[in-house]
Amino acid sequence: MKLDTITKIISIxxxxxxxxxxxxxxxxxIFFISSGYKYLxxxxxxxxxxxxxxxxPTLSDKDLKCVENAIGKTRFDQIASGSGGTPSxxxxxxxxxxxxxxx
Numbered sequence: 218m219k220l221d222t223i224t225k226i227i228s229i230x231x232x233x234x235x236x237x238x239x240x241x242x243x244x245x246x247i248f249f250i251s252s253g254y255k256y257l258x259x260x261x262x263x264x265x266x267x268x269x270x271x272x273x274p275t276l277s278d279k280d281l282k283c284v285e286n287a288i289g290k291t292r293f294d295q296i297a298s299g300s301g302g303t304p305s306x307x308x309x310x311x312x313x314x315x316x317x318x319x320x
Contacts, residue, residue: 283315 276284285293288308295301304312 284312287311287315
């Protein structure tokens with residue numbers, strides 16, 4: 218009789234623990250889904266868009282066209298969006314021709 222009581226108590230505790238674990242997993246899943254993909258993943262595209270829209274308008278249309286022609290449209294888009302890193306030394310030489318300095 219005593220063993221049956223202990224077995225029932227252990228069984229109830231076991232089920233309660235797994236119920237709490239299951240509910241916790243469901244709560245975390247709901248939290249992550251409701252917070253949106255922007256917070257779950259490192260959405261670099263959002264940062265690239267803001268970088269492109271804030272830094273590029275400071276150049277004139279003539280300068281933008283010169284830069285685009287110097288390094289190519291694809292590379293220009295990569296650098297402007299922030300996904301292409303910094304210009305290589307060869308690209309920097311080409312870009313320097315677009316912005317001559319008076320000495």
